[in-house]
Each structure stands twice: as C-alpha cells, then as structure tokens.
Amino acid sequence: MKAESKILARFNAVRKRTLEICSALERDDFMVQSTEDASPPKWHLGHTTWFFETFLLKKYLERYREFDEKFRGIFNSYYNTLGYFMPKPSRMLLSRPSLETILEYRRYVEGRIVDLFQERKNANQDEIENLVLLGINHEEQHQELLVMDIKENMFHSPFRPGFGAWHSRRGKAGKLGWVEFSGGISSIGADRGGFSFDNERPRHKTYLYPYMIATRLVNNGEYLAFIHDGGYENPAFWLSEGWSLISREKWKMPHYWEKHGDNYYVFTPGGMKEINKEDPVCHVSFYEADAYARWAGCRLPTEQEWEHAFSSMNSRPKRMEYTWHPSVQSSNDGLQGPGECWEWTSSPYLPYPGFTPLSGALGEYNGKFMSQQMVLRGDSAATPPGHSRVTYRNFYHPESRWQFAGIRLCRGPEHD
C-alpha cells in the first residue's frame, strides 16, 4: 500500500471513529454545552470537518466549492488570522445548521478529500500529506474532547445517564515503587521523523538533577487518606492560588466525586459508582495534584523529568519495575474508565528553545496558548489509540478538572 493510500485509510478510520464515539448519544445530547470549557458534540463534528476544508480543500483542490460560507465563522475555533469566530460560550446557540446538515457536511468534505488524493499530480504532495496527517491528529484530539465534554454534559443532566461500557480495575494496584535517574544532560522533544506537533519541537538538551519517579499513579485510596487527613482544610499544602480556588469553589474532593453518608461515589461512563480505592485518582486540578504531592512529602515531576524517565524505560525495559502504560493493554474493548489518566507535571507550557510555530494561520494552533497553562504528559483512557507518544505535550489551565488528569509523584534532588 502506497503512503497516500495508508493515509487515506487512516483518514477514513479516524472519521468513522468520531461518529462511533457519538453512538451512545441521543439526538438532543448533540446540542448540550454544560460548561464554557466544553463544546456541543454537534460543534465538534462540524469543526473537525471545517479544519480539512479550510486548510486543505480551499488551498489545494482545484474548483473546490465551499459547502456553506456561514460555516467559516461558526466552526472556526480560535484562528484570528482567518477572521471572525463565534465566542466559545455561544456555541450552544447553533441549532442551525442541523445535525443532519453537519453530517452531510462531513460526507461532502470526506468525498472531496478523496478527490484531492486522486487528482493531485503536482508538487504539493508532501505538503498535502502533512496537512492531512495534521488534520487526522487534530480530529483525534477532538475525539478525546468529545469524551470529556459528553461526560461533563451527562454529569450535569438530572438523569446522569451512562454513556459507555465501563469496568473498574480488577485486583490490587500494587505497592507504589520508585525508579531512580541520575540526571545530567538529557535530550528532550521530538525530532523530525514521524508526526509531531510543532510544540514538541525542536529536540533539545536540558540539564537534569538526580530524581526518582513513582512506578504508578496515586490511587483513590491514597487520595482519600489525603482528604481524611484534612488536606482540603490546611493551607500549608497549597499554592496560594490553589487555596483561593478551593476556598472560593468549596472544593472538598475531585471533580465528579460526591459524598453520601460516609461513602464516596464517582461519575463514570457507567453512571454513579462507589469509589474503587485501587483505581488511579482522576479529574483533579493541578492545584490538587500539587497539594497532594506536598502532603506526601514529594513533588510533581517536571515535563523534562517525565519524558526522560519514560524514554529511558523503552530502551531499558528490564530495569523497570512496571510496564509502560498498562492501561493501554486493557482498553482495547472501547471506552473505559476510570482508566489511566494524563499526568500533571510541574512545568508551565512554554516554547522549547528554538521553537518555530507552523506558518500562516496554523501558527495559532499551539503557540499562542503558551501562557498560564500547565503541561500534562502520558495519555488517558479517552485518548485515541496511537495518538500520544513520549514527547507529547498536553496542556490545561491549572484549575481545569474536566480532562482525565491524575497524579504521578516525583522526588529529589536531595538537599545537602
């Protein structure tokens, strides 16, 4: 199979998977936007299509006829360079275009992408393939957002309906162990081989001090110990902005948790369930992750430490006391939760030395968000298979909790 056939096959598979994620939705669920962070599922379907139309079809397909020029503004997420876009909180107003029209839009654009692959015989082949790859990865990111947003929407419904298959971890999480690294100069970031986002590049050197990183994520049982020890009542564990946040919002436990009597429950794809102490704690903010780590006498890893640790693991698997991302192995039968989750690092989201954004409007894809957000590494049960990698940089504001985010502890260097 030629490279372009492979890409087209992957394009078709990803487009299909997006609709599969929505298969648990009733018709009216496509309209819901329960918080300003989230978007209505309908909008995700339109926006991921708009991406291909805007960055590929309009530029490279001869005689391309735009589906509807009104879509320029309503499915543009945040690209100022492309002109007006609707403010995010008003996406809930989009009863028009209808879901049917959006599905038609999807099919129309998919057909034209096929045309593009068949017809082109020009000099742009590499550029087109790269952009299709980018569009595929973009759509995969929105697949995870769809899961996050659907979960949030369903939680806000008075019916709290389930929306997917779900089974909790079986067996014990096992004792939390530590892996040591000796530090020194280390190389971080993606090189030019294979797909990566611009924010992962360039690969560059960084200096690390000796550190130890935990073999697994903090689990619910451990986090409950923090709660029961007054973790949410003692400012000594908290960054100042975190303490203000939990005081203002009256947070006493992770997002999606509720306490009834003495028991804790959590909202899952299968509905409200009693907490399983062996599952990794998920849906915590950066401030909660940071406070937990301080309470535990540890800290969060930097993203450099995290990447160095996981890169080393792959080349030296024998020394590891744990397997790289075990949840991937068990998540092959659909959307599972609570699975493993993204891991908060202590690193603000910043450009790497020598960072160059993509040219044109796509330069807004990542670079302009490099302020006031924190990097998360790894992936989650909601991440499409194969989407993430060891250099992958996810990022959210430190107060955000609707993404699948958990805690991996780190220690060192020891003080002299």
Add this chain to the structure above:
Amino acid sequence: MKAESKILARFNAVRKRTLEICSALERDDFMVQSTEDASPPKWHLGHTTWFFETFLLKKYLERYREFDEKFRGIFNSYYNTLGYFMPKPSRMLLSRPSLETILEYRRYVEGRIVDLFQERKNANQDEIENLVLLGINHEEQHQELLVMDIKENMFHSPFRPGFGAWHSRRGKAGKLGWVEFSGGISSIGADRGGFSFDNERPRHKTYLYPYMIATRLVNNGEYLAFIHDGGYENPAFWLSEGWSLISREKWKMPHYWEKHGDNYYVFTPGGMKEINKEDPVCHVSFYEADAYARWAGCRLPTEQEWEHAFSSMNSRPKRMEYTWHPSVQSSNDGLQGPGECWEWTSSPYLPYPGFTPLSGALGEYNGKFMSQQMVLRGDSAATPPGHSRVTYRNFYHPESRWQFAGIRLCRGPEHD
C-alpha cells in the same frame, strides 16, 4: 354541548395550538435557550404538561400513575412549595428527556385529563373545571412565551432564520389623536364572572384625575425622531436607573434593531427587514418608553387610567376616534408581526386592595412576583386570540425587552 364538553374542547384546541407554534422549528431548535430570560421550547412543552399533571391528575384522578418522578423537579418552574426545581439558566442542559419522550408525556397527560372528565362523578366538579381553565390560560401564556423565546433564539442564530408568516402594516398609521377622561372615582379589576387571574381581583375603587390618552401607539417613525434628536444621549429624559442601564449596555435603539449605514433594520418573524415607520415601535424597555414619553412632553398612563379608558371605550364606542385593538382583526392568518404590542404603564406590579392569592402552591403563581416589575396592559400579536381582556395584567422587569412591548402616551392632569 355541556360545560365540561366545552372545556374539554377548548383544552384540546389549546394543546394543539402549542404544537402548531412549534411547527416552524427544526429539531435542534427545541434545545436552544439563548438568554436566561428564555426557556428552550422543549421545556415549555414539558412544563405546560407538568402543570396539568401536578395540579389536577395527582390530586383528582384516582389511581393516577405519575409519568416520571424526575419530571417533578425539572418541569417545575418556580413553585418552592412543591420542592426542588432546576435553576432556570440550566434548562438548556435538558437533552434528557428527549423531545419524543416529552411529546409522549403530553399525549399521556392529555389522555388522563380526558379520563378525569369522563370518570368523575364527585363533588369536585367545579374545582376541577376551574383548574382546567387555569391550566388552559397558563398554557396560553406559555404560547406567547414560546413565540418570544423562539424569536430571541432565532435572532441569536448566525443564520437569523425566519420562523413565521409576516407582513408589515399597509397604509398610514394615521395622526395620533387624544381621548379625554374627566376622572373621579372609578372601578378597576375583575369581578367573579368569567375567568380571571387572582392578580386581577378584587374589583375595587380608585380615584382618577382628569387625563387624556393617545388613540394609537407610538410608531417607528416617531421613535426615530426621538433617536435622531439625541434621545439616547441626553440624561434629562431618563430615570436614573434607565440611564445607567443604557450606558452600561450601550443601547442606542430598541431590541432587534440594527443600523447599517443610515438605515434601520429590525428582526421579524420573516427575518431582518427595513423599518416600516408606520408600524408601532415594539421591544422597548420600560425605561425607553418612559424616556420617550418625557421627550414628547407626555407620560405613560397608570394601569388604572389605561383600564378605565378601555373599559369606557367599549361602552361608548361612538366617541372614540379609533377602534379597540385593530391588530386583532388583521392577525387572523397566523403569527404576525410587528403587530400591536403590550403597552407599558407607569404602574409597578402590586396587589390590589384586598388581594388574596390562590391557596396552596398555586398561591405562588402571581403573588410572589409583586416586586420590582411594571404592569403592561392590552395584548400583542403573539397573544393567543381571546386570552387577554381589559382587566388583564401582564408584568415584566423594567429593563426587559424580549416581550412585545410598545408605548401609548398619556397626559394630565394639567398643573395649576
């Protein structure tokens, strides 16, 4: 036809008309709540049904089986006495129950109301008939709200779709004339014959000074003169809270108006249209109505003056230079606009002397809103035929503009 058959026939007609109002909607339009004042059309369909279930079926129909106990809270609008209700701004979250389920709920409750009429042979006949009448009038109020909310939603759509037949007034509005009244003791309010809301009762005496009331509403052309004369820039015309409001919100014209170049346009059921100067100005707030009146050297009528004038007209039509509510005559072919509109009075919404709210939860229907709202009289093109009457009291906050509200001028008594 017996009284009960008549009521049942009216019940069926009103229920059917509610769905007819929604006939211009696409499926996803039922989910939209574009402002906190409005409710999603879906919700109106459920709530008007809940009203019959709650206040009739549960109380009077033997062995009534509740459709779904979750509906108690989600379709309760504001009755604290009945327990929890969802905060109004979160009605947009109600993707569940689905529209299909709500329509099934409607049919189920309609069937049981028929059962109630057929089976009852007890002492509660009058009470039941009165409550069905109340439910019918309640649903008619929501029919007008549906039109208001749909208009608001469509205006917020980037597509600004039309949603009904519409034709502007043909011909000239005619010169604005005045009718004089000599004042004295007058009786106001509804007596016990025929249906009325509790807030219209009891009929009572009030003392009026001589006054003159305008023969027709202020029209767009006249209102434009106010705008062009700097009406929105001169605080001398405005109540203090009105001036703060228009400064903060940067209002320069009525709601649904837009200025492009030198021309003014208005959103109508037929989409955006150029202003017709002969149409009555509509969708103004109380503060704008009051400021216009002050600019014109007049004032707004009190609700007592208004009711006295229109009651007198019916009995002495010869002296009138105008016809009682001409728009009703021309609105027989469906939802029309801009038709005539509700008329702001200078009267805050207060209990009449001797006012007694309905007993039980229904006491919350009107009485608890008698604070910080202003009375409007008359009716509008969106009011169901036959719903309003000369004693009818509509009420909105003085800053509200999404209801169909216009301006009738008043003058007097002359100063000595």
Add this chain to the structure above:
Amino acid sequence: MKAESKILARFNAVRKRTLEICSALERDDFMVQSTEDASPPKWHLGHTTWFFETFLLKKYLERYREFDEKFRGIFNSYYNTLGYFMPKPSRMLLSRPSLETILEYRRYVEGRIVDLFQERKNANQDEIENLVLLGINHEEQHQELLVMDIKENMFHSPFRPGFGAWHSRRGKAGKLGWVEFSGGISSIGADRGGFSFDNERPRHKTYLYPYMIATRLVNNGEYLAFIHDGGYENPAFWLSEGWSLISREKWKMPHYWEKHGDNYYVFTPGGMKEINKEDPVCHVSFYEADAYARWAGCRLPTEQEWEHAFSSMNSRPKRMEYTWHPSVQSSNDGLQGPGECWEWTSSPYLPYPGFTPLSGALGEYNGKFMSQQMVLRGDSAATPPGHSRVTYRNFYHPESRWQFAGIRLCRGPEHD
C-alpha cells in the same frame, strides 16, 4: 427677627450641627467608604457646601469667585445636567482635597452666603430664600446619611469602635394595639405652605379602603419569634426577589446583628450590645419587613394609609392609644440608638398625580429616582430634629439595610 435673619440663623445652626456629628471621628475616619452605598464623611462635608455654591452663589452673588473649579466634578453627586461627576464608588480616592481644605471651603462658602443675604436688594429675594431653605434641608438629609455611613464604617472596622452616646429603651414596649380607619376619599401630600420637597407635591385625592394600623413598631422580641419560627428558611413568606436575595447573601437576621452561641448581639453607636427585646427591630430590608408582615398574617401599610393615619392622629389625639413618635422625646441628649426608625411602606416611590420636578438641574434632585425604590415614612433617631413631617417621603431600594428602617404592621380590608 426678620425672615431672612431667621433663615440665616437656621443656616448657621445646621452647618454647625454637621460638624458636631463628626466630632466623634478620628482624623482617618473621614476617608472611609466601607460600601458603595456610603460616602466618606469628608465627601459629605464637601458636597453639602458645593450645593450652596452651585445653586446659590454662582447664580446670585455678584462677582463670586469659585473656590476651586475641580470641585465641580468631585462634589457633584449625580446631577448630569451640571456635567461630569465622579462615580460614587471612587469617592474613597479623594485624599485630595485634604480635610483642612474642605473645612476651609465650608467656611469660605458660609461667608459668601452671609454676603449674599447682606448684599442682595434685588428681585430674587424669594427665590434665594427658597433655595437656602432647600440647601438647609439638603444638608439635614446628609446629616442622617453621615450617621448611617459612620455606623456602617465603624461596623466594618476590626475594632468596631463606638461613635456616640447610646442607651437602650428602658421599660416595656407595651402591647401592640391597632387603630382603625374607615377609608374613603382622602387627601395626601403637601400643599404650598411651609417647606416641602417637590416629591411631596401636589396634595391630591386618593381612595382608601378600611384598614387598621399598628400602634407601635415591631420589636426585637417579636422579630426573634419570626427567626425562631424559621422565617428565613421558609420561601412561603417571601417575595420571589426577596427569597433570592436572602439565599444569595445568606441573610439570617437583620443587618448589624450577630449570633454568638444562643445570644443575639447588635452593633450600636455604643459598640456591640446584646439585643434588647423591647427595642424596635431596625436595619431590616423591605423584603424582610414584608416577609415578617406576611408571617404575622398582616401586611405593610401603603404610604397613603400611613399618611392618612398620622395626619388623623394629630387632629384627633384623644382617640389614639399611642403618642406620635415617642422616641423624639427621649432623644434630646444626642445621637441615640436604637431609637425609632423609618417605616417601610408597601408603596413604590412614584410621582404623585400632577407632579412637577423643580426646574433646571434641581429637577434631578428627586424625580429621576422614581423607579425601583420603596417609600419609607416617619423618621429615625438619626433624623435631624424638625426635618421630617407627616408628608415626608423617604425612599430606598428594597434590599437596602444600612438606613434606620423598621416595621409597622397594617391589616385590612377584610376579604368578603
């Protein structure tokens, strides 16, 4: 003594009294603005002086030299007609002019007012005397505001210092009795004899139904019974906007009250004191007054009922079971509290039939506030002696509590 000498003597006395009210203040207290409702005491001293300068000296005193043209904007309270004024919340920024400069400004303007009385021999004598009278009454209003604002400021100080002599009521409040009135056409409002504000005029007829009014204000003991009966937890007693207010603000008792253990304390001019059950309850909002009345099976009087009752009392004192405003008798040794307080009525603040505002900028004195506020009648322990009268209309937003406001009950007409 000639009329003009009398007025000048009263002018001097009132100006002196303003400073006496401030005698309990330390220097830095003059700068405090603890809420947006209040103004710093310094500002009151400047504004009451600006009033005389603006409406008298600049217009009538030949060759008057303005003290400082910057004062035009900073001491203008809300007169749009006079140009820019500082937003009320920023009055706390006025460290300049200094207190010394403001006191110098006071003396300067007082001297020029004396000049105005001595020099004038022209046709404006009546106009000037009327405006001086208005300025005197205006300053008296600010004397009450000074007391209110100082109380609020001291309450917000962590030291909660006292600021005046204070002694609670001695002895029993006595049983609450009722006085009956038979209704009919009654005349309300001020005629042209003696000083009155424009909002009290013109005197006009109104129709009253039979009613009974309470002989004294509701006292703390009675209000505690309301609290203990769950008054603040039961929405059935509350107007909808009142219920939202107390839910949002978590109000559980009147302003200035605190509960420690089982006891209630209140902030007074003498500092925090245990509640005296015999004292009238004070510093309640309209919503609390209204809810208390509903709980008690009564209602608040309209301002017409109130005025009619108190006017009648003066001419028929023998029939009264109580004395007109007994607190005045005991308040002769300085600022006392809790004394009697203003009495909430159920009447929104509206223009009387035929109301004409003063001409020019002074037309903004009262008229533009006739929206969304409620009328209070009577006076309070903080009102300057002789300032109020039976036609006097005080007004505040229904949620306001920092003014001295209490509850007088009313009943009737009986339902048929």
Add this chain to the structure above:
Amino acid sequence: MKAESKILARFNAVRKRTLEICSALERDDFMVQSTEDASPPKWHLGHTTWFFETFLLKKYLERYREFDEKFRGIFNSYYNTLGYFMPKPSRMLLSRPSLETILEYRRYVEGRIVDLFQERKNANQDEIENLVLLGINHEEQHQELLVMDIKENMFHSPFRPGFGAWHSRRGKAGKLGWVEFSGGISSIGADRGGFSFDNERPRHKTYLYPYMIATRLVNNGEYLAFIHDGGYENPAFWLSEGWSLISREKWKMPHYWEKHGDNYYVFTPGGMKEINKEDPVCHVSFYEADAYARWAGCRLPTEQEWEHAFSSMNSRPKRMEYTWHPSVQSSNDGLQGPGECWEWTSSPYLPYPGFTPLSGALGEYNGKFMSQQMVLRGDSAATPPGHSRVTYRNFYHPESRWQFAGIRLCRGPEHD
C-alpha cells in the same frame, strides 16, 4: 564596627528611609487604596513593623509585651499559618488604628529591636541576625511597593498631584546593540554567601543555547512605532490570554499613558508629562512586552539567560558595549522616574531544583506564590539602593502593570 552594630545601623537607616518615602504625602493620602493590588501607605507602615514584632520580638525577646493583639490580623499580609488575616481589598477600611498610633507602633518596635540586640547573649545570635536581615530586605521590598502604590493612588486622584523630584533622561538612548553568548552549561542562583531570599537558592546548573541579548531596554520611541504599526490591533503578535486581556480592558498603550490629540503623555512623579522617546518604556504588562518582542522579530530572555548575561558582564566588563544598569548612577538624588525598570523575562516563577522554603510561617514568604506569575529581573528607579542583585527574582502576574516594568529583547538560538 561589629557585625551586629552594622546590622543595627542598617536597620535604623532602612526604617528611616520608609518614612522619607512618605514625606511627599499629605495626611489623607495615607488612607488611599486605589486598586486591589495596592495597599494604603498606612498599612505598609504597620505591616513592616508587624514583621519584626512577629518573627523576632515575640520569639526572642524575653518578656516582650505585644503592642496590640488586634494588630495580629490586620497587619498580617498573607500568612495562613499565623491565623486570620484581613482580605487585602479591605485594608482601605483601616481608619483605626490611626496614623499616629501606627507611628507609635513603629517607634515601640524599633526600641525593642534595639533591646534585643543589647540584651541577647544566647545561642540564637545568628538566627536573630538573619531574621533582622530578612526584615530589612522585606521592608525594602515594601519601600518599592510604597512608591508603586503612591504613584497609582495619585494617578487616580482627580488632581493628579506630583509626589517627588523627577527629571527625564537627557540626551539620546543610543543605538540598541546586542551581546552574544555561546551557551552550554551555566550556573544560576545564589549560593550561601551574603543575603538572598529562599527563592534564589540553591545555585544550580542549567543548559543554555546560544543567544544574544540587547544592550539596553526598549524605549518609548520604539514602543510608539509598535503602537503606530497597529500592534494593539493585530492578534498575530499576542498570546491568546494577552489578546483577550487587551480586548476586554481596551488597552491601547502602556499604563499611565494618555493620548491627547496626536500626542502621548505619561504620569510621572512630577505629574503628567509629554512622552520622552528616549526614556525606556515602562509600566507594560508581560503580554505587552511579549507582543512587542514578537513584533520586533525577537523574544524575551529567560531568567537563566538574563542572569547568565549579567553575571558574565561583571567579570568581563571590557567586552560589553553597555554599562551595567546605568540608571543607578543617575538616581542618586532621590526618587526618579521614569528611570530604568524591572525587565520581564519569559520565565514563569518556579522553584529551582532542590528549592527548600524557610521553615515555619516564613515558608509562606515566597514558595506559595510559585504559580501563574512571571519572573522579572534587574531593578528599577523605585528599588532601594543595594537591594537587588544579579540573582534576584522579582515576580508579578503577567497582566500587572503598576510595577516599574520594561522590555529587554533577546534572540536565538537560530533555527537550522
């Protein structure tokens, strides 16, 4: 002179200088808090005294009698470990204690510190000296805050009074040059010799890529070119949160700037002055500094690059085309402005590898603010002489502008 005499002399000098900074204030100016970022000058006088009382006298001086226990809460800035502190926005309410009392408090505590030095003959000598040094440095930080807050307060006064000597830069700023560094492993941070804050420690290695840093700060003329080129209208130059900020706040120029006609003016210690194009641009937010740099085809330096550059300069001054911090030389005649200013870096404020906060309540001094703030390096005309050093880390939120903050450009590494 013994070490302890030296420290005591410095203590006395710093305490005296704090009052000198306030010498331009009128009495009422001490009460003003014009924004929530600022504190009233009175409060600074109290808080810097409370610091010595709390961390030294209470712990080390035998039989120390607390001045006033109410001061514990009102002069505690943010130390949760020490119990309640007043919310920052309510510091403006502190008319009590009076300014006189606060000055007495200062003298009282100063006397007891002298006692402490004279009486101690125990084992805590080093600890005490370190804490006095910390208190001195703390007070110096508040000296700069005093200048910042006074400037902000005076700017908000309608009189816009000057508050200090001021003269603009004479002569030309000179051409902006570049100094190159070759990168590699560099050591950053303070070692244990001499005073440093905990956030400057430990000294540690970091890896740097080759970079060039500008010889001087961006000046007003250069910044005007950015403005005239549409810098504030083009989202391409801005981080997403910066663009939201300037859109929401309608920022079009630096803080303290105003445009009248075609000319730009700036508020200085000498009042409003026309812009001097040769002066460094000051009072810009991080977002403006970052946007300017992007417009100029450059970037901001990281704090590591900045420190490396300035450390290198000191040891290799011959190679430099510019002098280390020239403004220090010309600021010897009092408070000058606009002088040089702090320099925004691209580095979020984070703990260094191995960071250990001070023990006890003082651990809250710096560590808990290591979130959502950006590091600034250098010093400003408002920084006390000798206070800053090459390892010094100042930090503010990226939207803050009331501190004296300007822009130094950086470039590299070049992309391959």
